[in-house]
Amino acid sequence: MALTAAASAREILTRLHDVMAKRLPAQAKLNAVVEIIGTVLNSEVCSIYLLREGVLELFATRGLKQEAVHVTKLALGEGLVGTIAANVETLNLDEATSHPNFVHNPETGEERFHSFAGVPIIRRERSVGVLSVQHTDQRRYADVEIEALQTVAMVLSELIANAELIDPTGGASTRPQPTTATRAGGFKLVEGMAQGVAVFHQPRITIEHTVAEDTEAERHRVYAAFDKMRAQIERMASQAEFGVGGEHDEVLATYKMFAYDEGWSRRINEAIDSGLTAEAAIERVQQRTRMRMREIDDALLRDRMHDLEDLSNRLLRIVSGQLGTAAQMGLRQDSILIARNLGPAELLEYDRRRLKGVVLEEGSLTAHVTIVARAMGVPVLGRVRDVRRLIAEGDMLLLDVGEESLFIRPTSAMVEVFEAKLALSQKRRAAFAQLRNEIPITRDGHRVQVMVNAGLRDDLAALDLTGADGIGLFRTEFQFLVSATLPQREAQRRLYKDVLDAAGDRAVTFRTVDIGGDKALPYLNHDEEGEEENPAMGWRALRLALDRNGLMKAQARALIEAGAGRTLNVMFPMVSEPWEFDQARALFETQRAWLAARGRKMPSEIRYGAMLEVPALAEVLDILLPRVDFLSIGTNDLTQFLFAADRAHPKLALRYDWLSPSILRFLKRVIDQASAAGVPVAVCGEMGGRPLEAMALIGLGIDRLSITPAAVGPIKAMVRSLDRAPLVEAMAGLLANPHGPLRDALTEWAVRHSVELA
Template sequence: PTNHPLHPLPNPLPHPLPTLSGIPTSPGIAIGPATLYQPKLPELPEPLLDDPKRSWQELQTAIKTAQNQIQTLHQKVATSEEAAIFDAHLLILQDPTLLEATHQQIFEHSLCAAAAWHTVIEQTVNTYKKLDDPYLKARAVDVSDVGQRVLRLLTGIVAVLPDMQEPGILIATDLTPSSTVELDPNKVLGICTVAGSAMSHAAILARSLGIPAVMGVGNELLHVENGTLLALDGETGNVWIEPDEAHLKELQIKRDSKLNTIQASRPNAHESAKTKDGHSVKIMANIGGLSDVEIALKNGAEGVGLLRSEFIYLQRTSLPTEDELLEVYQAIAQSLSPHPLIIRILDIGGDKPLPYLNLEPETNPFLGWRGIRLLLDYPELLKTQLRAILRASYGYSIKIMFPMIASVREIRAAKVVLSTVQTELRQAGIPFNGTMEVGIMIEVPSSVTIADQLATEVDFFSIGTNDLSQYSMAADRTNPKVASLADALEPAILRMIQQTIIAAHNVGIWVSVCGELASSSVATPILIGLGVDELSMNPLAIPGVKATISQFSMNEAEAIAHHVLQLDSAQSVREYVATKFS
């Protein structure tokens, strides 16, 4: 290990400044020796060939084997969000554009299978990286991951996973989804990468595995030598290289306290979430499909606060029919019954385009044709989904939620379509719940400023802190250079949450928070102190959040919330809350 002499500051800080900082992507504290992971790329054989037919057959065999390998990874993951990552990988292997281009390289340019495939994958990855669309730019990692898998099969090179001689922190330029999902949490205590963001596929998988992670740290990270003691905090994005003894002990205490809280919370996960003085808060799950319901209930969810309809659409090559949607919604509602189910209407565009809709590329898709804007322009797409949800609501506790509402006229237009569908169902004698609650996502700044007007139009609000922080801070959360700015703990965002809650409660409607912030132990006392009625989160985070809620009273939560609204940064908010639970 490198030995950098430590020179004490003239006025020592109670919390030493981090050596490096990045984007907090998976919560928890990790301490251990560094292991640098730099996987070697397969070496290409002689590019020219004599038998193009045999080479094409070799490629087909490699692709088939790759499909089987990815199916195995697909079965390892827990939630629909993670499964969707590997669904996308399978679609890449079937991409006719890739296959046709590779066929051309083999038969017209006389390249062997490995050289032809490598050429096409490199061209595709470079094309994606140059695009402005953040969704497509991020897809370059997936194309590269799939490309390397097939290339290894063609060249006979076995994928080498990180060689962790002892438990420690894995450092790398970036991690592919395939590498991340294979990590052993008993060996990999933490992840720290040069690239990546909170919404990258590697980050999603790290959170699922429960491995603390900080990404987007920068190239300085690669100067850390193997064996150097590292500490990282996946909730603040701070990384310390060779922390001093006092700070190391403090981090160990904080880490052990969090781990003990999580362990102690599991047996009580099915109890209601209550503060020390008995104030109840509903804890719900965010899910993407039927397979998530069992995980949600097992972890103590009191219902589903967000069913992301887009997963049903993204896993297909054509639009689902009304009956197909009805079957999915009924199956989920039945598995969840008697608990409530909130279905968010299809939220596509921006970072979630549907390839089979053939939407034109946009210069800035996050500020473009997405959410309710797109659906109102595709009334039949909206009506099909509304009919399926209304039919599924008969006999079940189903609520409906519209995404990306930025104005009163948008929710009124959506309600007109809903009313039309209700009338059609009544006339056809098809039963549905006529008193089903209707809500909206609060995720753009304009909806916060007119929350008082919107509150008179609906039965509930659900605050989507991921998009709200991105739009309010003018920072793309998929861009590592600015993603740290889109921090939902910024006092500006917390004030917007407060404003929304006050507007809702003034007219008697309830408020949920369903973004990543809902699962943050730092945010829990703040959100409850601000008056949030319901928190909806990744199912795996539920036991820990319930345990956190039991550690403070409502008066304490309100005092914390009042104080942090006056602070000047997200970092100050984190530090203040830490002092209250140290």
């Protein structure tokens, strides 16, 4: 096909403009539309299916039998057309029958057509219909033809909506919004509780006109909007309230990178070339981005695409003159923000005195907005479905992220229970805060070190707020995960030095970068052989770092320079064999010698440790222990490997218990062997942050825990209420003759001995 995508779309849109301007019935307009598209694209069949009462109905066709119009109907997900609408995806097939979802509709007479292409007709982010073309020849439609179809589908959505041919909800369920109390579940992103009224972040911008009268005028409108948007981002970056040099600076730097991305502005220009208005062109590119996001399996890349969507929304509001986000209109009372997703810059615009919580339809633990919300201390519940159907603006909401629950329009009894729990939570936090300067020592005089896990600069404040003994695990990969490009050695050095400065004379253990697997980086080329089926057990952590040793060399130099004049504790993750540890240590020592030869100031001591997460390492401890200065047990990964159960899988979450005899016996064997060798051993992971589990660990011989900052108070309280000696004896007896999981037996023991487990 000789025409470009823009030229094809422009020719179709020009003719469509004339059709839309005529005083014709809606059906006549659709009949004219399929003729125009079929003629320009030289396609034998062109059909329009529209979603009515939850069913896709053939509304107009050129090439299929006319008697099938308004007769052929498909459910969402049924056949090729139903698949396109259900998945909001494009299909392009040289042989339609080869697709597993193909369904033959004999009344249409379509059996002689082989090739098939279809695109969703989208309105308000939902499929409201499908535009499809077919041909007798077996051929895939060219990219320019698909581009033209997608652009035309966008204009069609305006035509059919104005003609009231689709369900008023835009294809969503027509069930009325509930008015009774409702509970919605979600995914825990930032823990906390909040009460407030529902405020939607972004009132939907309705695009009134899609076909441009003057292409150059539309282009200038977009240029002006880009200039204004970039100025806003620059102003935000300069006024960020988290200080200089933090991860938030890197988040905003990534955001700025998208704002100045030439590829993005070029795609919008190309959409304008096809005959769209500035608003429609931005929306067209945004639709394409959303469709790409649905095809991306990599969670980190999806998060970065959300940043681009955030900017698209901002640009659309500027160009349309509709600048009314909830942030810009101001929050008038305590509010819980509702959004499909948020960019970090948009969250920063809100009044933190009024913003009590955030509910997202999407969201993930590695998203930029999650990182910023955590620093702001704003609870966030993600992956809450159907929020626009369940919630109305101004509804009262109760948010309990710990319980992964959102209560909508709660009854007075629900509010009473929630407020009692919130008050108790605040009272407990106040009581735990009073333990900040208390030493975690058991009643019989045994000292337990309670450290915190950290990964961001803002986590460092937890050291003083909780009175922790130090940082038992600093996750260095966080700096890599929030950066758009590989962090330079100097940026790494500054972060590590800031961490050591904040800790003062308290110990810090740096875990070398644990990336790969489910923590993929967009700028790092991973396994060329394809996607990993089991990323948690794949090419990650030390395995990746030793293969890509340039990355580890840079980190080694940054850590050594940052630790000048101090003790530097370095820990290698996911060690499987003693010689892997040897390789990693040798790499660090080579970098130390290189820096020393150039006169750089050295750490007073470098202590090297290994994380025991891979069960195989326990079988060679006799070889490993003489080589390490300390050992840390990573209970999160270790447990899922021992039980062959993915800890992130909701159906497997209750399949294993940390207080199972098999886990406790395994840990006991490791602890005893390390103790006999004189090697300090710690536990870092969620297990150590739970009072009952931490009590069991102390009974096994653990006296060093590294846990989330929020758990420090409860763990200190438990330790200070505990007599260690009788616990050690009780644990030995329970492990010698267990009768199933030990949770009930240990809980009973704790109650009997007045151990504080709250």
